[in-house]
Amino acid sequence: MKLTRFQYLSLRYPYLLAAIIFILALLVNFYFQKSILEPNTINNNLRVFLPLVLLAAGQSIVILTGGIDISVGSIVSIVSALLATRVGLEGAVEQTLIWFGIALLVGIAAGSINGFFIAYLRLQPIITTYATSFFFGGLALFILPQPGGGIPKEVAEVYRTSNPFGLHWAFYVIPLLIFVWLLVRQTRYGRYLFAVGGKAQAAYETAVPVNQVIFSTYVISGFMAALSGICITLLTGSGNPQIGDPMTLQAITAVVIGGTAMSGGVGGVAGPIMGAITLGVIKNIISFANIDTWWQTFVNAIIIVTALAAPGVISLFRRNKP
Amino acid sequence: MKKFTISPPIAAVILAVVLFVLSGFLPNSFGTDMAAASNQAVNIIRLSVFLGIIAAGQTLVIISGSEGIDLSAGSVVTLSAILTWTIVSGKDANVIPALIAVLFVGAFIGLLNGIGITFLKISPFVMTLGMSGLITGLVIVANHGNAQGRLAPIMTKVIGRPLIFGIPGAIIIYVFFAIIMWLILERSTFGKNLFAIGVNRVTSKLSGVNVTGMVLATYALAGALSAFGGFMVVGNTGVVFLSLGAPFLFPSIAAVAVGGTLLSGGKGSYFGSMAGALVLILISSLLTTMQMIDAVRQMVLGATLLLLISIYGRQRGFRQ
Numbered sequence: 195m196k197l198t199r200f201q202y203l204s205l206r207y208p209y210l211l212a213a214i215i216f217i218l219a220l221l222v223n224f225y226f227q228k229s230i231l232e233p234n235t236i237n238n239n240l241r242v243f244l245p246l247v248l249l250a251a252g253q254s255i256v257i258l259t260g261g262i263d264i265s266v267g268s269i270v271s272i273v274s275a276l277l278a279t280r281v282g283l284e285g286a287v288e289q290t291l292i293w294f295g296i297a298l299l300v301g302i303a304a305g306s307i308n309g310f311f312i313a314y315l316r317l318q319p320i321i322t323t324y325a326t327s328f329f330f331g332g333l334a335l336f337i338l339p340q341p342g343g344g345i346p347k348e349v350a351e352v353y354r355t356s357n358p359f360g361l362h363w364a365f366y367v368i369p370l371l372i373f374v375w376l377l378v379r380q381t382r383y384g385r386y387l388f389a390v391g392g393k394a395q396a397a398y399e400t401a402v403p404v405n406q407v408i409f410s411t412y413v414i415s416g417f418m419a420a421l422s423g424i425c426i427t428l429l430t431g432s433g434n435p436q437i438g439d440p441m442t443l444q445a446i447t448a449v450v451i452g453g454t455a456m457s458g459g460v461g462g463v464a465g466p467i468m469g470a471i472t473l474g475v476i477k478n479i480i481s482f483a484n485i486d487t488w489w490q491t492f493v494n495a496i497i498i499v500t501a502l503a504a505p506g507v508i509s510l511f512r513r514n515k516p
Numbered sequence: 517m518k519k520f521t522i523s524p525p526i527a528a529v530i531l532a533v534v535l536f537v538l539s540g541f542l543p544n545s546f547g548t549d550m551a552a553a554s555n556q557a558v559n560i561i562r563l564s565v566f567l568g569i570i571a572a573g574q575t576l577v578i579i580s581g582s583e584g585i586d587l588s589a590g591s592v593v594t595l596s597a598i599l600t601w602t603i604v605s606g607k608d609a610n611v612i613p614a615l616i617a618v619l620f621v622g623a624f625i626g627l628l629n630g631i632g633i634t635f636l637k638i639s640p641f642v643m644t645l646g647m648s649g650l651i652t653g654l655v656i657v658a659n660h661g662n663a664q665g666r667l668a669p670i671m672t673k674v675i676g677r678p679l680i681f682g683i684p685g686a687i688i689i690y691v692f693f694a695i696i697m698w699l700i701l702e703r704s705t706f707g708k709n710l711f712a713i714g715v716n717r718v719t720s721k722l723s724g725v726n727v728t729g730m731v732l733a734t735y736a737l738a739g740a741l742s743a744f745g746g747f748m749v750v751g752n753t754g755v756v757f758l759s760l761g762a763p764f765l766f767p768s769i770a771a772v773a774v775g776g777t778l779l780s781g782g783k784g785s786y787f788g789s790m791a792g793a794l795v796l797i798l799i800s801s802l803l804t805t806m807q808m809i810d811a812v813r814q815m816v817l818g819a820t821l822l823l824l825i826s827i828y829g830r831q832r833g834f835r836q
Contacts, residue, residue, distance in 0.1 A: 262641070317825055318780070320585070321773040324766055325825065328818030335811035398834035443645060456583065456639035488660055492653025499646040506636025 212453040212465040212472070215501050219475040226482040237357055240364035243474040245270070245426040247364070247467050249441055250448035251371055252418025254466035256411045257449050259391045260458025261312060261319040263412060266419040266445060268330035269304045270438030273297045273423025275334040278343030278433020290349045298420045304330055305416020309409035327442070334435040344432035353428035368467060375463035387411070391458030448473050451501050472501070524776020527827070528791035532798050536560070539802050558684065560798055565690040566752060568793040570745035571768040571775075572697055573626075573738030575789045577640070578772050579701075580734045581714035581781025587644040588629060589742040589768055591651040592622050593761030596746030598655060598665075601756045606666035618743045625651065626739020630732035655758065667754050675751030686748065697786040710734060714782030771796055774824050795824070 220230070229235045249266055256263045276297055281290045304326070311322045344350075353363065378384045386407045389397040398404045419438075426437060452469030454461025476497050480490050540553060570589055577584045596618040603614035625647065632643040674685040701707040709730050712720040721727045745764070750756055769779075775792035777784025799820055803813040 311822065311826070315826055317822075318773065318778075321770060321779060321825055322822065324770065325818045325821035328814050328821065330818075332811045332814030332816075332818060335814065336809075339809075339811065395834060404834060447642070447645065450639070450642045456641055488657050489653075492650065492657050495646060495649030495653045499650060502638055502642055502646055503632060503636045506632075506638055 209453050209462070209465040209468065211505050212451060212468045215451060215504070216468045216472045216475075219472050219479065223475050223479050223482070226479055230478075233361070237362040237364075239474065239478065240362050240368075240471075241354065241429060243471050244364040244367065245422045245429065246441060246444055246448060246473065247368060247470040248371075248418050248422040248425060249445040250452070250466040250470040251375075251463050252415040252422070253445045254449045254452065254454050254461060254463050255387065256319075256415045257446075257454050257456060258387050258458060258461055259408055259411050260394065261408065261411060262446070262456070263308060263323050263415045264320065264442050264446075265304070265308060265323040265327035265330055266415060266422075267438035267440070267442035268327045268334060269301055269416055269419035270423040270426060270441055271334035271435050272300060272304065272330050272337070273420050274427045274433050274437050275338035275435040276300060277345050277424070277427045279338050281345050283344045283346060285346050287346060287349055290345055294424055297424055298417060301416040301418075301420020301423070302413055303416070305413040305419075306409075308416065309412035312412060313405040313409040331436075331439070334438075338433050338435045341432065341434040341436075344430075345427055347431065350428050350431040353425070354431075371467065372464045379462065383407070383410075388459055391460075393459075444473060445470070447498060447502075451498070473498075524774075525785060525788040525791045528774055528776070528788065528795050528824075531824075532791065532794045535795070535798050535802060539798075539805065542802075542805055558682075558687070560801055561794065562684045562686050563801065564790075564794040564797040565686045566745060566749050567764060567767055567771055567797060568690060568790045569693060569748055570742055570764045571771040571789040571793050572693070572786060573741035573745070574768045575697075575772050575775075575777055575784060575786050576701075576710065576734050576741070577738045578769075578777055578779055579710055579714045579781055579784050580731060582640070582717060584640050584714075584734075584781060585644065585769065585779075586626075586629070586735070586738050586742070587641065587765065588625065588647040588651060589644075589738070589745075590761040590763075590765030591648040591655070592625055592739055592742040593746035593749060593764055594756075594758065595625075595651050595655055595761075596622055596743035597750035597753075597760050598659065598756045600747050600750050601665035601667065602659075604665065604668045604671065606668060608668045608670045611668050611671055615744075615747055618747050619740045622743025622746075623736045623740040626736040626742075627732060629739065630735035633735065634728050634731050652758070665756075667751065671751040672754060675748060676754070686752065689748070694786065694790060701786055706730075706733070711782055716782075767793075767796055770821055774821070796821075 224230050227235075230239075249270065253263055253266060277290075277293055280296075281293050308323055308326055311317045311326070312319050356363075358366075386397070386402050389400070389402050390404050390407050394404050422441075423438065427433065430437070448469035449461075449466040450456060450469070451472055452461065452465030452467065454466055476494060479497075480493055485493055536557060570593060574586055574589055577586045599618050599621060600614045603617055604610045629640075629644050629647055632638045632647075633640050636643075638646075675689070676684070676686070678684050680688065701710070709720065709725045712723070712725055713727050713730050717727050746761060749760065749764075753760070771792035772784070772789045773779055773792070774795055775784070775788025775790070777788055800813075800817060803816055808816065
């Protein structure tokens, strides 16, 4: 099959389109909101984007191996509910840190449940994680029936206002994530991820421990969801047992905008991170462009669908050329 | 040794019956009162009609394979319910035109999904997810949150109330609907081709199946079926609101999975989805009867679903 130059480039660099959309979104945002390049605004923005970035990064590992995890939002909710009830607004700082650790363990446990059913019982990922999302969501509501509670103010303030070396924490976390991914990609485990996503049967026949790899991706996704839950609790300072509900589909959209194919085997973590930031920037654009409230959902959807359809449209036109 | 097997739809029906009989032993249930029991049974079947019809489109799309899924079903239900509501506006004569209109709108939305999936090569999950956002946005823009309209008396009479021998009209419609779905899936070229492209698109293309056309037709049909679901739902509830269809979306996928249709495509039946819808509705109404708090109810529902699909939703291992 002969490939067009664009197809070749986008196969060689799956992030290419994500980067183009990202830069485009930033330019439009700059047009409406001139202050976007000031360090203060960037800090504010990234603080809000970080939870989704973490969630998308975890999700991308799962999607890379051809799975999907729609329980991540409810894991975020569990963490939020857990922190709000066990630590409380009056809690001590050490206590908060201990519960951060426990929250991460809870995320790993939740991911292990998903992984066990999907990798070892060989259930279909979408329906399994849908079922567990009910289970986790119910658990979150059980722990904290209504929004309320929270974490100590001084801990939340660290996330909200402190900017080490003039930049927000997100500036260090995001490159760290990408750096870790670049390292992981070079390892045997990284190759396994792509092999399983490409063709699981072939991977199995060439002695890749497919089940263990699939299991691990859900554990990673659960861990990242817990991390995201901690971030969003730090951001809001309060607990909400349903805070994660809308985040699941956003994270999946971010992964796809970031150039990771839903069928698996193509993509990585850096693209989805860009995708998550792009989604945030699109929200910014909509609120700064003074779009009528009634139209906001529609405009948001139009932009996202356009971003998703763009590569297809381009290759369609290329193919029709003589 | 011959392995004992039971087909998923039958297993689901047996499960539904067992659950229903067991539910009789609950303290505030029907107990030994046979009339109350049959009323309860009819009521649960009637409630499952709406989920069952919405799951029909989902069944077709999932059978068509290649990660086929229709996440726009929920918002199509909302859109079609609101359209029906506004077009009918209280007049019996407007019911048929409204039905035709929503079927066309649903088919058009489905066709757009199909175009995105076949020509633009967007994965079905993402394409239909995006479409769902678009439709929701469109509904908000179009009626600014308060649609004007009213149901026609005939719709309430046919869909909501008992029609013949105390059997609700919805169930009678459901029976005809199921027969049509069976004819489409099992006794038509379309059905044969649908299963063929679900198993392997390349081989079906090489054997002369118009794969692109099939995918377009499947998504369009699925859209029309979801729209019909919306028409039925509004006939039952009598009110419309923006989140009317969303609670049907994932249960419709779950119903298909519980009914033994493989989410990877190529294998399944509509009877399975009907049985799956029945089981899901039964479980959730059981949990309501038991007066559990919402949180526990959700957890039990999730655990039951997990258990159900663990029994027969398993995929082949690599070694086989």
